[in-house]
Amino acid sequence: MTDRTDEGVNGRLVLFAGGTSAVGRASARALVDAGARVMIVGSDAERVAAAAAEAPGAFTEVCDLTDPDAVTALRDRVHAAHGSVDGLFPLVGGWRGGGGLAGQNDDDLAFLMRSFTALRLVTRAFDADLRSSPAGRLAIVSSTAVARPLAGGANYAAVKAASEAWVRAVAQGYAKAARDDAREVSSAAVILRVRSLEGLESAVASAFVALWDDAADAWNDVVIEIGAGG
Template sequence: MSGSVTPGRTVDSERQGERGVGVTKGLDGAVIAVAGAGGPTGRAVLARLAGAGAHVYGADADAGRLHESVEAAPGTHGAVVDLLDPAATRRWADDVEREHGRVDGLVHLVGGWRGGKRFADNSLEDWTLLHDLLVRTVQHTSLAFHEALARSPRGRFVLVSAAAAGQPTQGNAGYAAAKAAAETWTLALADAFAESDAAATILVVKALVNDAMRQARPNAKFAGFTDVADLAVEIAGLWSTPAIDLNGKRLCLNIP
């Protein structure tokens, strides 16, 4: 774990006699882990969560990208973790929980894309890569964090998915299938959260866009794309929404 740690105060939900229907208290003092924290999306999410008062712990396999994200979001912490290694992932989860005695959220941002225009462009080599990035990392992080999240009065597991999972195109078969598998795994986690105050939620985008992409393609429209800053706002808002309204939900952003 990097950076200094300031002990956070425990914030409990105000119960209303039913699990998942507590009055939420947002992100103030929440302990949030972010998997795949490197890159523009990770930078935006880390900054937004930290700015809302959360203790944020990012992980990425790329030390350089992770460093840039942490530097851009003062007060956040970073750990270089191979999320394809289940033991390493569990050690990261244990480290995060040890710092504050709890974990209130895991945001899964690990991504990747391979594909083409025709069905024949799909390859099993691409599928192997996509399965690791988009499915295995979800499995490893959810298994490592789910018990801590279930104990939290405001636990949230957030998967960022793609519209392709429900609307695959011929050249996108591997990517769409991997995203669909990750969504199914997340819905199973939601079922595990049914008797707790935690929630597993899927945020669906057509694609993401950031300032560097716009600068590289100034004439591009990026129609229906979700800006990474807007995605970060949506993610942060999940801690201000009762779990009963989020658990097992597939929420579509900017998709007609």
Template sequence: MSVKSPGDLAERVVVVTGAGSGIGRAAARAFADAGARVLGVGRRIDALEETAAGYPAIALHSADLSDPEAPEHVVDAAIDRWGQLDVLVNNAGVAKLMPLAGTTTSGITALFDLNVVAPSLLARAALPHLCRSRGTIVNVSSTFGHRPLPGGAHYAASKAALEQLTRSWAVELAADGIRVNALAPGPTESQALAAAGLPETVIEQIKREDVARIPLGRRGDPDEVATWLLRLADPATTWLTGQILTIDGGLELT
């Protein structure tokens, strides 16, 4: 069997959700640098435009993925533009601290709609095209998908669900030649904490506590996380499926 090179990402069509900031922005740019054609998906068109600035290979699609019809529209946008789909990166998600005493139906629903339902519907919409290309799905989980998060149990549970979807889809879709893996980053510099509505003082406290717990002594950088998304999506990674790769500076070991 011939070994494929990373250059095989050239001309591949990649959908990256949550592309307006953080890991999603870094991933969209990294895939474009590798020669792929990228559909960057996010809610805010101005943020997406910042992602695509200077990257002509990145096309944009604004969507609220909590809308059940949005996944079909995302996949249609990629197919209408390029006629194929090779890689789906399910990166969009929401982080929310929600202690049990403050748990609400709407809070749980919002977390699972974006973190579990949306990637499921995107994968379903992409499936016929991934079957044709023998493509790959990469889900973005979290180190808290498999370690406790006191005060954020439902966020952790939503990521645990995504990891179990990854394993199950990997077995289900293997006969179609589709690989399914997940990347589980630890605390990474992004706008996620601010987007969760936390005040700046609380954000700074959380960051200090993260650094104190992480054996390598720092939070992650979106670019280094994106590097591993490319590796999981690379067609040269021919025999890896159903795996959850944790990149968290050793946090899960503590």
């Protein structure tokens, strides 16, 4: 196993859960360039292979991240082949909306809820890894719609708000575990908010890498707006 130090992303095992999107591909490249061991996970084998081709050296796994048994099996395979995870970036997402409040239908909500389901499953599966890592990091990409929801995006904003609440609960768990063990916090759960990801893929990727630039207590339970001035 690669020797791990207490600072920097170099040598860390970072898992992108749903890493085949534009932001996932950009972030995987950035983490590989920074010396991390990167795992790209997605449900479509061709998209996973294409994403890995843009981040030479990245590992890959195909998994339905909304299936509890599949996520448990993924964790077991990752542990057997690569060891414990230090970074987890759940990126399962998508947008459906419009039509005012009347247009917020159940099919759209079910589609959007996939991201929250995947978040719950992967954070629970790898919770012990991140808690025990000397530099565990969890981060999601959320939306400014949480603070400024619109009727036409009510489903979307509600799911993003639920995701943020989940990540903040994880952050509280990291802090409590450290207090109970009478030690410094070594893991951080972070929320990155954007208005739109278009044109911000590199900025988000840089933010992911930067999470290892400071101690965990500087990041835990922090909300960072990216591109807020644009």
